[in-house]
Amino acid sequence: MNVLNFINSFFSDNAHWQGYDGIPTRVGEHIEYTLMALGIAAAVGLPIGLVTGHTGRGGNALALIATSARALPSFGLMVLMFILLGLGMAPVMIPLVVLAVPPILVTTYEAMRSVDPAPVDAARGMGMAETAVLFRVELPVALPLILSGLRSAAIQIVSTATIAAYVSFGGLGRYIIDGLYQRNYEKVVGGATLVAAMALATLGLFWALGRLAVSPGVRRRH
Amino acid sequence: MIRIDSVTKRYPDGTVAVDRLSLDIPDRSITVLVGPSGCGKTTTLRMINRMVEPSEGTILLDGVDSRQQPVNTLRRSMGYVIQNAGLFQHRTILDNIATVPRMLGWGKEKSRARARELMERVGLDGALAKRYPYQLSGGQQQRVGVARALAADPPVLLMDEPFSAVDPVVRKGLQDELLRIQEELGKTIVFVTHDIDEAVKLGTMVAVMRTGGKLAQFAPPAELLSHPADAFVEDFLGADRGIRRLSFFPSAGLELLASPIVAVDATAEQIAAAGAAGAPYLLVTDADGKPLGWSEPRELTAGEIKTDRLLSYGRPFVTGADSLRAALDCAVLSPTGWAVAVDAEGRAAGVVSQQVIGEAIRGAHAERRADAEPGADGGEIQKVAP
Ligand SMILES: Nc1ncnc2c1ncn2[C@@H]1O[C@H](COP(=O)(O)OP(=O)(O)OP(=O)(O)O)[C@@H](O)[C@H]1O
Ligand SMILES: [Mg+2]
Numbered sequence: 001m002n003v004l005n006f007i008n009s010f011f012s013d014n015a016h017w018q019g020y021d022g023i024p025t026r027v028g029e030h031i032e033y034t035l036m037a038l039g040i041a042a043a044v045g046l047p048i049g050l051v052t053g054h055t056g057r058g059g060n061a062l063a064l065i066a067t068s069a070r071a072l073p074s075f076g077l078m079v080l081m082f083i084l085l086g087l088g089m090a091p092v093m094i095p096l097v098v099l100a101v102p103p104i105l106v107t108t109y110e111a112m113r114s115v116d117p118a119p120v121d122a123a124r125g126m127g128m129a130e131t132a133v134l135f136r137v138e139l140p141v142a143l144p145l146i147l148s149g150l151r152s153a154a155i156q157i158v159s160t161a162t163i164a165a166y167v168s169f170g171g172l173g174r175y176i177i178d179g180l181y182q183r184n185y186e187k188v189v190g191g192a193t194l195v196a197a198m199a200l201a202t203l204g205l206f207w208a209l210g211r212l213a214v215s216p217g218v219r220r221r222h
Numbered sequence: 223m224i225r226i227d228s229v230t231k232r233y234p235d236g237t238v239a240v241d242r243l244s245l246d247i248p249d250r251s252i253t254v255l256v257g258p259s260g261c262g263k264t265t266t267l268r269m270i271n272r273m274v275e276p277s278e279g280t281i282l283l284d285g286v287d288s289r290q291q292p293v294n295t296l297r298r299s300m301g302y303v304i305q306n307a308g309l310f311q312h313r314t315i316l317d318n319i320a321t322v323p324r325m326l327g328w329g330k331e332k333s334r335a336r337a338r339e340l341m342e343r344v345g346l347d348g349a350l351a352k353r354y355p356y357q358l359s360g361g362q363q364q365r366v367g368v369a370r371a372l373a374a375d376p377p378v379l380l381m382d383e384p385f386s387a388v389d390p391v392v393r394k395g396l397q398d399e400l401l402r403i404q405e406e407l408g409k410t411i412v413f414v415t416h417d418i419d420e421a422v423k424l425g426t427m428v429a430v431m432r433t434g435g436k437l438a439q440f441a442p443p444a445e446l447l448s449h450p451a452d453a454f455v456e457d458f459l460g461a462d463r464g465i466r467r468l469s470f471f472p473s474a475g476l477e478l479l480a481s482p483i484v485a486v487d488a489t490a491e492q493i494a495a496a497g498a499a500g501a502p503y504l505l506v507t508d509a510d511g512k513p514l515g516w517s518e519p520r521e522l523t524a525g526e527i528k529t530d531r532l533l534s535y536g537r538p539f540v541t542g543a544d545s546l547r548a549a550l551d552c553a554v555l556s557p558t559g560w561a562v563a564v565d566a567e568g569r570a571a572g573v574v575s576q577q578v579i580g581e582a583i584r585g586a587h588a589e590r591r592a593d594a595e596p597g598a599d600g601g602e603i604q605k606v607a608p
Contacts (some may be wrong), residue, residue: 122308125273125380126322126371127297140312215312215352 003189010190013120021174023194029170030198033161036089037096038154040050045104045153046146053112054134054143062109066102074099075158082167092164100153101158107149143214151206158199162191172198223249224270224378224410229279231265231435240267240435242279245428252400254356254425256415258458262435263414267380270412271300298322301371301379301409306387307363309355315341315366316351320372333373340369343406345399361392368400372407379411386415397423418459422447422466430455444470446588468547472585473539476549476579478563478572481508486514490524497522501573504560506532511569513538516558538562541571546586550579 010016017023052058074095075106081091115138123137161172175191178184210219224247231240234428240262255263268274270281281288288296309318319337320330328336335452355363364384371379385393387535397420402413415421421428422443428437430446432454434608439451450456456463482501484493487506495506497519499595505513506527515532536555539548541563552561553576561579563571 020399116308116311118306118308119303120308120311121273122302122304122367123310123321124372125302125304126325127294128321128325129294132325136274137310140310156515215354217314217356218312 006186007193009034010186010193013168016190024185026170026172026174026191027194027198030158030161030172030195033092033096033164033169034157034198035156037093037100037157038150040093041100041104041153041157042150043098045101045149046108048107049108049146049149050112050134050139053109055140056113059109059113062105066106069102072098075163075166078167080162087111087167091167091220092161092169095163095187096157096160100157103153103156105180106148107152108142108146111145111149112138114145140215144210144218147206147210148211151203154202154206155199158202159195162195223247223282223284224268224412225282226284227280227282229266229269229276229281231262231269231274238435240269240276240438241367243431243435243437245437245440246431247410247412249410251426252404252411252413254413254415254428255419256418256421256425256428256458257438258433259416261431261433263416263431265435266411266431267382267414270378271297271302271380273297298326298374299376299378300526301374301376303364303367303371303379303381303384305383306360307355307367307384309363309366309370311355313354314562315346315355315358316350318355318366319373321370322376322380323582326374328374336373337369340373340474343372343403344369345545359392360388361396364396365399368396368403372403372409377410379409381411382414382415385420386414386417393420396474400424419466422469422528428456433544437561465547465550468550468583469545471583472542473546473549473563474502474511474542475542475586476563476574476582478541480572482573483570484522485509486527486529488522488524488527493519493522493524501560503533503560505560505562505570505573507533507570511563513564513570515586516556520577535562538568538570540564540566541565546583548585549574550576550583553579 019025035185048062052062072095077095078091079099081094087090088101119141120133120137123133161171162176164171165173165177171193172191175187175194179191226243226245226247229240229243230238232238232337243262243266247516255266257263259394265274269276270288272288289381310321313321316334316337317459319340323333323336324330338348338351340349346362346365346369348356355600356367358366364387365439367384371381385396388396413424427440428446429440430441438458439446439455441449444467445497446455447459447463447470450459450463459466479501481499482503483505484507484528486506488496493504502518503516504519504522505516506522506529513535514529515535517527517532521531530567536557537552539552539561543566549561550565553559553574556562560573561576562573565571
């Protein structure tokens with residue numbers, strides 16, 4: 001039996017498309033976890049990255065926090081949280097957010113720092129308010145890099161959100177964990193394929209977002 | 223009037239960038255700050271719109287301390303142009319220019335209409351309106367920078383080395399354009415450069431600064447060239463200060479000779495008469511009177527003048543409009559040593575030898591010396607195109 005056969009039989013089995021353990025449900029759950037974790041991580045990382053990048057202060061502290069956060073193993077963190085907090089969404093979300101904040105924070109900071117200082121100087125010189133300088137001058141130019149930080153965070157969340165299944169939540173991790181437990185490799189491969197497909201879809205989504213949100217004057221510069 | 227009153231700027235690291243500088247910047251004219259790198263020009267300029275706050279002293283706008291109004295109100299009343307323009311790359315050219323009007327709440331349509339008007343004013347093709355900055359040449363970007371600064375029609379324009387990043391030909395075009403715009407708009411312009419030629423060309427008044435942020439001399443350009451205050455200024459003006467000064471003497475007084483000019487269809491008698499005047503060369507013109515080239519009189523035969531055998535006449539100067547510097551330049555470049563003067567239509571008005579130009583220069587200097595004391599004479603001198 002090769003992997004392609006596994007994939008084929010997994011996806012052609014009608015039973016896999018229905019019910020609480022069906023593909024639509026599991027994909028839906030996975031998207032839900034991903035969006036929630038990405039939303040929280042962005043809500044933490046973006047403002048801090050934007051402000052520190054804009055003012056140029058706190059860069060070293062950021063780098064330190066980001067590096068230490070990267071050293072934390074997501075799975076271990078989840079188990080620890082599970083022990084501390086008991087069953088719930090929090091032990092799942094915390095490791096995902098901890099995983100996603102550093103790329104968002106650090107790239108946003110770097111993106112803001114790498115904005116050409118001349119237009120910023122010109123904007124201040126013509127009497128633009130400081131918030132307008134941030135949102136109307138720096139952010140539009142920093143946007144492609146900021147999006148790339150969000151994108152790598154999103155991809156990492158998509159693949160890591162499978163751990164939710166270990167603490168009895170749903171998502172695509174369910175197939176992998178249950179499959180391993182049941183020695184049902186068809187299920188394992190099917191679940192892994194779905195995770196990969198979702199990662200690709202995420203890439204596509206961010207590409208489209210870039211086309212929509214980034215000014216042609218910035219995009220075409222490269 | 224912008225009055226810089228005994229202003230000192232000490233940066234946090236202890237650098238004294240500007241040291242007790244006092245300067246009265248007259249309204250509706252171009253004041254140039256010039257000096258070697260690091261002498262505090264940019265710092266001085268940026269203290270006017272409070273991008274840098276003075277450590278000591280005050281800056282008065284029409285007698286009122288510039289700190290009396292909110293800083294962004296002050297800045298919106300002053301156009302600001304920097305080196306490399308500093309355009310917003312995510313905005314189209316039109317929206318770049320419309321920035322300050324939008325900030326002042328003019329509304330989208332009115333701001334854009336104004337931006338279009340300014341594109342024309344600074345000599346930009348309207349077809350560029352929808353482009354992004356990266357699609358423009360350096361010179362075009364700089365024009366956009368000037369248009370953006372002028373958009374809300376501020377009375378004051380601050381320009382920090384706006385033309386230093388473009389090549390000399392484009393720079394000359396931008397300088398001429400600025401003078402033309404200034405003629406129309408009459409702004410109070412403070413212009414920073416480290417190029418003394420640019421300072422002399424653009425400035426109504428020129429402030430020469432020396433390292434350490436001190437004022438070395440503040441004078442109209444002609445006076446600067448004729449009476450440098452000290453060895454530093456003299457050195458800064460460079461070796462050809464004398465030649466440059468000639469830009470301020472009109473060529474109108476030059477005695478032009480019309481006798482050595484013959485038309486290409488001249489009769490034998492006309493050629494003989496022209497040659498008899500004693501000039502070593504005759505200038506041949508076409509039937510319209512436009513110069514073609516020089517020839518020795520004995521080589522000209524009526525009816526069969528070969529225009530391709532004539533000696534080049536170099537570049538003519540426009541009598542009246544051009545300066546003695548231009549006339550001298552023409553004479554030096556001409557293979558015969560004679561300069562050709564043309565009228566506004568390009569027809570030969572006469573010829574003049576180096577010798578005669580030299581006498582005119584000596585005469586002009588003597589006249590200037592007989593004039594009032596330094597300080598009083600500069601203001602009256604009419605600047606003529608170099
Ligand atoms: N933010 C700053 N902190 C400390 N020193 C500064 C700062 N900005 C400028 N300086 C110093 O102040 C002095 C004057 O600088 P300024 O930029 O005004 O010179 P400039 O005449 O414009 O020079 P250039 O022709 O090179 O642009 C220099 O010695 C410079 O190093
Ligand atoms: Mg400077």
